[in-house]
Amino acid sequence: MIEFHGVWKTYPDGTVALQSVNVLIERNEFVFIVGPSGAGKSTFMKLIYREEVPTKGQISVNGFNLGKLKPRKIPYLRRNIGVIFQDFRLLPKLTAYENVAFAMEVVETPRRLIKKRTLEALELVGLKNKANSLPSQLSGGEQQRVAIARAIVNNPAVIVADEPTGNLDPETSWEIMKLLEEINYRGTTIVMATHNSAIVNAMRKRVIAIEKGIIVRDEPRGEYGYEI
Amino acid sequence: MRFSTFSRHIREGTKSIIRNGWMSFASISSIAVSLFILGVFMLLTLNVNRFADQVESQAQIRVFLELDTPEEKIASIERQIKLIPEVKSVVFVSKHDALDRLRETLGENADVLDGYEAENNPLPDGFDVDVFEPRQIGVAAEKIKALNDTDPDKSIMRVRYGEETVKQLFRITNGIRNIGLVIVLGLAVTAMFLISTSIRMTIYARRREIAIMKLVGATNGFIRWPFFVEGALTGLIGSLITAAGLLAGYAQVIRSTRLDLGLMMFDLVPLEEALGPVGGVVVGLGTLIGIFGSILSVRKYLRV
Numbered sequence: 184m185i186e187f188h189g190v191w192k193t194y195p196d197g198t199v200a201l202q203s204v205n206v207l208i209e210r211n212e213f214v215f216i217v218g219p220s221g222a223g224k225s226t227f228m229k230l231i232y233r234e235e236v237p238t239k240g241q242i243s244v245n246g247f248n249l250g251k252l253k254p255r256k257i258p259y260l261r262r263n264i265g266v267i268f269q270d271f272r273l274l275p276k277l278t279a280y281e282n283v284a285f286a287m288e289v290v291e292t293p294r295r296l297i298k299k300r301t302l303e304a305l306e307l308v309g310l311k312n313k314a315n316s317l318p319s320q321l322s323g324g325e326q327q328r329v330a331i332a333r334a335i336v337n338n339p340a341v342i343v344a345d346e347p348t349g350n351l352d353p354e355t356s357w358e359i360m361k362l363l364e365e366i367n368y369r370g371t372t373i374v375m376a377t378h379n380s381a382i383v384n385a386m387r388k389r390v391i392a393i394e395k396g397i398i399v400r401d402e403p404r405g406e407y408g409y410e411i
Numbered sequence: 412m413r414f415s416t417f418s419r420h421i422r423e424g425t426k427s428i429i430r431n432g433w434m435s436f437a438s439i440s441s442i443a444v445s446l447f448i449l450g451v452f453m454l455l456t457l458n459v460n461r462f463a464d465q466v467e468s469q470a471q472i473r474v475f476l477e478l479d480t481p482e483e484k485i486a487s488i489e490r491q492i493k494l495i496p497e498v499k500s501v502v503f504v505s506k507h508d509a510l511d512r513l514r515e516t517l518g519e520n521a522d523v524l525d526g527y528e529a530e531n532n533p534l535p536d537g538f539d540v541d542v543f544e545p546r547q548i549g550v551a552a553e554k555i556k557a558l559n560d561t562d563p564d565k566s567i568m569r570v571r572y573g574e575e576t577v578k579q580l581f582r583i584t585n586g587i588r589n590i591g592l593v594i595v596l597g598l599a600v601t602a603m604f605l606i607s608t609s610i611r612m613t614i615y616a617r618r619r620e621i622a623i624m625k626l627v628g629a630t631n632g633f634i635r636w637p638f639f640v641e642g643a644l645t646g647l648i649g650s651l652i653t654a655a656g657l658l659a660g661y662a663q664v665i666r667s668t669r670l671d672l673g674l675m676m677f678d679l680v681p682l683e684e685a686l687g688p689v690g691g692v693v694v695g696l697g698t699l700i701g702i703f704g705s706i707l708s709v710r711k712y713l714r715v
Contacts, residue, residue: 232626254631255630255631257628258625258628258629258630258631259628260628261625261626261627261628262627262628265627266626272619272622272623274619274620274623285620285623286623286627288419289623289624289627289628289629289633289634290627290628290629291413291416291633293413293415294415333627337627337628
């Protein structure tokens with residue numbers, strides 16, 4: 184599903200973000216990416232959806248060879264990947280429904296499908312009754328659930344979540360994690376970068392630890408492994 | 412492209428024009444002004460060309476003699492002109508005839524000639540010369556002028572024919588047209604930059620949406636389209652206003668000059684004939700300027 188082979192990433196300012204990274208993530212896995220701030224977690228995530236390109240090495244995602252991917256083909260790669268951020272990134276002037284539908288409209292989904300799948304996605308995240316609320320009328324947890332509905336509405340093969348619980352209180356964080364686990368059960372691969380040790384320790388999924396751009400640990404059913 | 416996608420682009424483009432308010436207004440006005448000037452010059456050129464055709468078709472040479480040329484001399488010159496092979500006919504126009512003609516042309520304003528009678532008629536005697544072929548008119552005119560070479564009195568004062576007038580007319584209008592073209596070009600470039608600034612504001616206002624569109628896999632074309640629509644629509648609106656104003660104004664000009672020009676045996680290009688070229692160029696060019704303006708901004712500021 185996702186394969187990194189000898190991947191290096193050096194930014195123009197000379198920062199070495201990743202060094203010789205080799206990772207294989209299988210279909211339907213749930214993977215936590217952990218490590219100190221600035222260790223290269225975000226770079227790792229951005230390389231998956233080709234926000235960044237590797238300086239050296241090869242990456243393939245869901246059958247796309249990212250090194251050979253022409254810029255105009257990037258949109259078709261991204262349709263296989265749902266991305267979730269710490270800061271939700273919803274459009275403030277659109278309702279929950281419109282925010283989710285927007286993701287389908289812009290990939291030119293036929294109109295009759297948009298309504299059906301948008302409502303399904305909102306139902307899955309438990310927000311069908313708040314479809315007409317604006318983001319400003321929703322709590323943080325609800326906003327993140329709208330963002331998750333938006334990420335899954337196009338049926339991606341992979342969800343890339345960069346600190347999705349970073350702005351949420353512990354209880355809300357757990358709701359989000361249950362939702363992600365549910366989505367994972369339904370067959371979507373999930374790669375999630377996090378600093379939340381409680382979640383990582385409780386969920387017992389595969390853990391990949393990155394420090395100074397190097398993978399220092401990769402365990403199935405691992406633990407967070409850092410002092411808080 | 413799906414119809415729903417297309418209508419979405421149109422909707423988004425229109426929304427941006429409204430949202431950009433004053434900036435859109437400035438773009439539309441500047442397009443309108445530059446195209447208006449262009450349109451005026453086009454109408455001018457159309458009419459000058461028509462005028463030239465009308466003048467040329469009146470393929471007649473007018474020969475003016477020096478004042479007080481004796482009658483025998485006049486008769487001899489008339490004979491010599493008749494001998495020129497290109498010449499079809501020669502008609503003597505006495506200075507009295509010339510004065511009557513001038514009175515006729517001036518119509519109601521003929522009173523300026525009051526006081527000029529037979530004794531103090533300032534006009535020269537002359538001939539109207541017709542040729543067989545309008546194309547030969549220049550050659551014939553040169554040959555008539557050349558008659559002076561063998562005449563010690565140089566009795567022929569002037570030889571005039573349509574083409575000469577036309578040439579002079581073209582020299583003047585070409586000058587005006589070149590200046591006009593420079594002005595129009597300058598204004599068109601200004602309009603283009605205003606539009607591109609307007610589009611840049613839209614891109615900035617929509618950067619979040621654009622970021623999300625990229626993230627969920629909207630194609631570059633899909634992201635760019637609304638901006639092209641915005642530019643093209645701005646240009647289209649500006650040029651439609653201009654075209655409507657120009658043609659309404661021109662219709663008024665035709666109405667109010669019909670009588671005067673008719674007396675001089677000329678008429679302006681009718682509205683139906685001007686509508687196609689002027690309207691087409693103005694609207695087409697306006698839309699193109701708009702699209703180029705948006706391309707400028709999209710290439711520079713929309714990193715997709």
